[in-house]
Amino acid sequence: MLLAAPPPLPQVPAATSPPPVLLAPRPPRAQRKNSTLCASPFRPHVRAPERFRSWSSAYSVLRDARNAGVLPQGARDTRFSTILSSVEPKTLATYSAGLLRFHEYCDEQNVPESDRMPASDFLLSSFVAHYAGKVSRSCVENWTAGLQLWHNLHDAPWHGARALCAVSKAVAKKVPPTSVRPRRPPVTVEHIRCLRRHLDLSNTCDAAVYAAAVFAFRGCCRLGEVVTPLRAPFDPSRQVSRASPVTFGRNPEGVSYTSIRLPWTKTAGVRGAEVVLTSSADDICPVLALRQHFSVNYDVPEDAPLFAWTAEPGSWKPMTRELLLSRCTEIWAANGLDKVQGHSFRIGGATDLLLRGVPPAVVAMQGRWSSRAFLQYWRNVEVILPTFIARARAGVTMESLGAAVNRMEVELV
Known part of the structure; x- marks a missing residue:
């Protein structure tokens, strides 16, 4: 730290707030009562983030046996762990929900193990279509990303293509009101x-x-x-x-x-x-x-x-x-x-x-946003917009306005 340490104080009051409690690792939860996942040696019961390490398929077993002739176990394990580490642990837990839902759907539809990996565009789009009108688009995107990660880990080709894209767009149009979360209020x-x-x-x-x-x-x-x-x-x-x-x-x-x-x-x-x-x-x-x-x-x-x-x-x-x-x-x-x-x-x-009139481009820099994504964080928009509009100068030309917009776009790249 570049700051010199301040001199010791004569007495420091003891903290009255309770210290944080470091909890022991939790055991795996019992399987959900309404889960339709069938028992399988390919899918042992583990906690959500561990599914990507523990769940496999008939294809992945054969693929790994074939790859064993190319690279030793240590090299294959390094590849697997490196791909897995590309996703943050919190995101991994979210992605694992897609893995669970996919196999639940396949169990319900009696899809053979051999067809689950690599999953065809037909199967993937059918799975997503099953949830149209039930979940949000972001939920489907996370589930799909999880399935793609699962395929990558096991060296399986990813066949998600035109049908999956079309169905995903349809899901966005049928988002149920119950899946739309209210906007989180800001700290003021x-x-x-x-x-x-x-x-x-x-x-x-x-x-x-x-x-x-x-x-x-x-x-x-x-x-x-x-x-x-x-x-x-x-x-x-x-x-x-x-x-x-x-x-x-x-x-x-x-x-x-x-x-x-x-x-x-x-x-x-x-x-x-x-x-x-x-x-x-x-x-x-x-x-x-x-x-x-x-x-x-x-x-x-x-x-x-x-x-x-x-x-x-x-x-x-x-x-x-x-x-x-x-x-x-x-x-x-x-x-x-x-x-x-x-x-x-x-x-x-x-x-x-x-609200204090700081230009949006400066706000984006303060929050380290590299794109227009920061615009979704605007709250009290009914107050913010009049603040900026009231400060607008008279006689602004289309040319100067266009130049201002172009500058902002450059700053947000």
């Missing part, structure tokens, strides 16, 4: 101010909670880039640590800022990204929040997570997603504010910047 400035009023910033845990919340809000960050998952060990190659480069500085105009390097992000992967937090004159300044956290939690070691907090003298605890949301929800509920989810910090941060 009032949510953050409420935390500022009711958290004890001299308390080690509360100071870390507030700093992490302001960091995620002002930095338009995903919580997974800021705090530690409850059931996974801290990984400094994936989560930001106290040893990550942190710079406090001022720009030529005298504006204070903090720059922090994230080692990994969802979109950039191991390339990471730089988060720049600008000081604010209001009561939710991210620079001050970070300084307070570093001051109160001064004895947390460099190899700990960035928002780790002192649980008791000589020991620390990671700031987990569950602890952060639990503490925030407790305060918000007591003060009549809406309950929000983790991704709502990113949504709310982008919305707040837009």
